Amino acid sequence: MEDKQSYLDKLSLQLQKWDDELDALKIKADSAKAEAKVELQEQITELREKKAAAQTKLKALQEAGDEAWDEIKAGAEKSWTEIRGAFDRAFSKFKKD
Template structure:
């Protein structure tokens, strides 16, 4: 597998994960719309955080796509910690909403 193929496969994997998180966020927003006022208020802050994290993840995908083939590995290494934070934020939010 060439470096370009590896880069493209990695970016595609991240895009699929981001799509999954977007779908989860849609489900959580629908659930929140049907909830009581107190839950909606608590949810709004979490939703804003999730949208922010999603934007960070999308920005990282864009940076990886635009990186020269010889520089993308370094960007990928830096992306792992950001991606881990986004993953944890979504997992925490999903757990809270699933328990609601």
């Protein structure tokens, strides 16, 4: 079983990776045609909101005491899975373009 600090470090690294992916999408949006650009910008906005929610979950995890850790971790894992799915869908869609 992963200890608390290792788990938090892993989530922090994932947030950084999502920052990098958002930067890559922004570059793609900047060079896209008008219709694709609007769609990319909307997707970037949505992903930034989801990433902000993930950062909030990470902060809650960092502040959680041992008693609440398992419950908060379970909620964070669910959120992380949803966010990862949103990033994966966005990238698979726009890699085709």
